[in-house]
Amino acid sequence: MNRLNLHVVHLAASHGGCIIVDSTRKGKRYPDSFSRTIPIWCATINKTVYNFRTRSNIPCEDWDLAVHTPPQTVSPTELHQIEALVEGFVAALESSGVDIVALSRDLDKPLRPIWMHQDSLIWSNCIPRPSELPFVSVICLSASRVCGASDIETDYVQGAGDDEECWARSLTPELFWAYRGLIMEGGEGSPEGGIEARVDQVVRDARMSTVNIAAGAEAGAGDASGASAPWVRLGSTCIYLAQGFPTGPGGDVAATLWSTFSGVLNCSGLVYEGIDPTGEMAQAGRYLHLRVSATKIAKYELESILALAEAFVLEHVLARGGTVLVHSVAGYDVPVCIAQAVITKYMNEGGSLCDTTQSDPVDKEDIRRAHVFVEGHLPQCLPPRDLRGAVNRYLMTPPELRNPEKNCKKQQPS
Secondary structure, three states, rough: OOOOOOHHHHHHHHHEEEEEEEEEOOOOOOHOOOOOOOOHHHHHHHHHHHHHHHHOOOOOOOOOOOOOOOOOOOOHHHHHHHHHHHHHHHHHHHHHOOOOHHHHHHOOOEEEEEEEOOOOOOOOHOOOOHOOOOOOEEEEEEEEEEEOOOOOOOOOOOOOOOOOHOOOOOOOOOHHHOOHHHHHOOOOOOOOHHHHHHHHHHHHHHHHHEEHHHHHOOOOOOOOOOOOOOEEOOOOOEEEEEEEEOOOOHHHHHHHHHHOOOOEEOOOOOOOOOOOOOOOOOOOEEEEEEEOOOOHHHHHHHHHHHHHHHHHHHHHHOOOHHHHEEEOOOOHHHHHHHHHHHHHHHHHOOOOOOOOOOOOOHHHHHHHHHHHHHHOOOOOOOHHHHHHHHHHHHHHOOHHOOOHOOOOOOOOOO
């Protein structure tokens, strides 16, 4: 599991439980994510909260610490091996910088996985209310269809629960529910090509739609939970991330940006209307345009601009004592990668950027800790694997050993 998914804990605790959908190929009733990954995740969260409450003298009697797995899928021997791993996962979570106080506050009962499939029998008059249960239900619903005589002969439903970056075409839950009529049924002006073309149109229109960035300044400049905030503030680092196409009052993008941030880093392929990439603000060092395309070569482009992006962020946050906006019309993936690279090298224990990089070489634990920090402010911020690999190579390769000639394109500031 690459994501901690702590926002799922908050949602499940707030609503009495949650339903997670996945599917599996022929030969298994449940995917490994249901029979192993989610049980380990639940047990790790439960034990972490239990440890914190025990140290803090907070009552937690009858707190369930067991690893619950489907007995028809996981043997007693394998379950014992899984249980032996939990303490290590707990120690890693406790040392990751996660806000365990907030986690304990959100979760008043332990998590418990429950498994269901398309042939599961449910008696509607026997379903307890969530408040009556001694746990928060994490219902693991398999979307696979039984297609043979055996009860484990299943038909794989592609997209039922795979990583959304592989199949969702950048469609988010918010966009789906806002435009579900257009997506599912079409309408006047809908593009030809079926549902995939309609999804692409919705995503494209959403990315190009205007977002009033002045609303963020009035709302406190980017509370991650605020619906009106067009950017996300990463704690005390003075780094802000944004996606979409910004505008200001009367369409004046530039005036709003320069009155809000001391520096703006645009890492998408589009140029803001009213902003000259080589104009006054660029010459003053306040604006930098480093293009990273939304194509297969993005990982090479990202790796080639990380040093320039890092220097720009540090110049504004440390040298000038200001704030910097890292933005892309194409989404959060590249801004998150840039922020993670800077935070990995320069964030101190207090959560602020310091003026000297750490003396020890960066390792994967440092990178993981930075990702956890960013995820705490921007849930579900996991960029694609190839972009994460580019960040890892940049951070773990000494500057004198980096070979920019390997990249498909050397970047220069616009």
